[in-house]
Structures are given as structure tokens and as C-alpha cells.
Amino acid sequence: MKKSTQILGQPIISISEGAEIGKVKSFVINPDKGSVDFLTIEHEDWQVSVKAIPFKKVVGIGEYAVTVESDRAVIDLNEIPIADQLVNKKIRIVGAKVMTRKGELVGEVKEFYADENTGKILGVVLQTGELETILSADFVMTYGRDIVVVKEEAPGHFLDDPEKLLTKEVEEELEQPGEEGMEALRAKQVELLKGKKAVKDIYAGNGEQVIAAGTVLSEEDIKRAQEAGPGVFVELSMHVDE
Known part of the structure; x- marks a missing residue:
């Protein structure tokens, strides 16, 4: 590996x-x-x-x-x-945003692990707020150009040791994250986006502006986007700059 x-x-x-x-x-x-x-x-x-x-x-x-x-x-x-x-x-993986299939932002890929004999991707290293963590490729649904889509239960199965990617334990322990896990995920989303600048106006489905272009995102701004729905939050996360 x-x-x-x-x-x-x-x-x-x-x-x-x-x-x-x-x-x-x-x-x-x-x-x-x-x-x-x-x-x-x-x-x-x-x-x-x-x-x-x-x-x-x-x-x-x-x-x-x-x-x-x-x-x-x-x-x-x-x-x-x-x-x-x-x-x-142009699938790049490194630098891609990681989202659950329901539009929850999990983090950003910093690098990945591959089997040195077959080239199979075994897992990705994620930046979630200030922390780096590892996620098995078993939880990946789609490798896209800009986004890696993962199963909803993925945030509850981060790994701290890459050697665990070589075991089947992660495949046998799939569980839906509870409310506590979702709250932790939302907190990590705040860490990931806080202080970044929105580069376009972000609107809710009813046409109401949620975030104005040029806004340096505060915790309140990010929570407002989260509450506006997964689609709004995904739109925001794809249009920010350092």
C-alpha cells in the first residue's frame, strides 16, 4: 500500500x-x-x-x-x-470535496492510498476542519471530477491508522450515524468553510439570497446555509475561495 x-x-x-x-x-x-x-x-x-x-x-x-x-x-x-x-x-481525487449522497460536506481529499500491485484505491485522507482522518474506499460511491460522493454512514467510520484499510472490518460494521454523529459532521463542515470567501451569490430554492458574493463566511453564515438544505450547502461549498 x-x-x-x-x-x-x-x-x-x-x-x-x-x-x-x-x-x-x-x-x-x-x-x-x-x-x-x-x-x-x-x-x-x-x-x-x-x-x-x-x-x-x-x-x-x-x-x-x-x-x-x-x-x-x-x-x-x-x-x-x-x-x-x-x-x-479528468478525475483528480486529490483536492476534491467529499460529500455524502444526501449533500452533507464531509471534507476535502488531501491524498489517497493505493494497492501498489493492482492500483486499486484503498482509501482517502480527508481534511475535516483542522483534523486529518482516513476513510476506506468501501464507503465511496462516486469518484467525480470535483466531488467524491460517499455513503451516508461514512462520517461514523473514519480511521486513525491506514493499516486498517487492509482489513475487512470496515465492511462489516456499517451503521447509520445517529443524531450525535450528524451534529459532529455539521461542526466539521463549519470548521472546513469558516473564514473562506463566497465567490458568488447563493440562493435558496424559493429565490431568497442566503449568502452574498464576497462574504467571508462566519459560523452563522455556514449554519444558515446548512439549514437552507443540502442543495444550498453544496452550492456554497463549491463556490468558495481561501
Whole structure:
């Protein structure tokens, strides 16, 4: 199991040539499988096309490098329709807002964990207010371009140790969060947005303005948006700036 930050920027070494063939530039995510399917390559000689390595061609991910058998593992993504489609979906995960299916803001993804042998995403590291916590990918319903949608019970199953992602315990303990859990989630939403600036006017379903553009959000502003409904709160969380 590797953190995304342990892979990005790593040199890619061809075993047969004994040479570096580039560095890991980014991940190509398959949202349907919940996996990293390709690693794109940064190389000064490749400025036009997007070069990448299928994750299944990776031999190993070590502390200092990613290894492949030879430079023949490198492909041009533009020449493979399925890969090109995944690139155009622009699923980034890191930096995405995390919402429950009912529109409750949970936090923001700071990084993720992946199986170093298969590329399967095992869990995400969330920033919830001032705290960082871990959520198993078992709770993820959708990996989107800007939002990761999770099950409603997800906030009640944060982990403090990434090793727990390798167990099945989280799958066997699904429970609906009680009122106490929902209150804790709303408090974390306040922590996450407090002090940020709304970049557009936010309106309720009846047309009433809830938040004006340019407002530096206070706790009262955020609670007002929460009370206006999930749709209003999602709209606000997607239109804020530092």
C-alpha cells in the first residue's frame, strides 16, 4: 500500500536498460473501477503527446523509484481510446470535496492510498476542519471530477491508522450515524468553510439570497446555509475561495 504522494514525482526506471525514462507526473483514474489505471510520465523530450505506463506494467514502487521491465511499457495515451477517455474525464481525487449522497460536506481529499500491485484505491485522507482522518474506499460511491460522493454512514467510520484499510472490518460494521454523529459532521463542515470567501451569490430554492458574493463566511453564515438544505450547502461549498 502506497500514498499517492509517495508515487508522484518518483523516477521511473527501466530494469533492462538500467536507465531513467522519466518521472511520474500524474495519475489517470478509472472512476468505475476505483483504481489508478495509468501513470503519466514527465519527460523533457515528450511535449506534444501524453506518455504513460499502464499500472499493470509496473514491477515495483520503492522508496526512491518506480520500476518497469523496459521502456516498451511506455504508451501514447492518445492512441488508446479507452485510456484517452479516462484522461478526458479528468478525475483528480486529490483536492476534491467529499460529500455524502444526501449533500452533507464531509471534507476535502488531501491524498489517497493505493494497492501498489493492482492500483486499486484503498482509501482517502480527508481534511475535516483542522483534523486529518482516513476513510476506506468501501464507503465511496462516486469518484467525480470535483466531488467524491460517499455513503451516508461514512462520517461514523473514519480511521486513525491506514493499516486498517487492509482489513475487512470496515465492511462489516456499517451503521447509520445517529443524531450525535450528524451534529459532529455539521461542526466539521463549519470548521472546513469558516473564514473562506463566497465567490458568488447563493440562493435558496424559493429565490431568497442566503449568502452574498464576497462574504467571508462566519459560523452563522455556514449554519444558515446548512439549514437552507443540502442543495444550498453544496452550492456554497463549491463556490468558495481561501
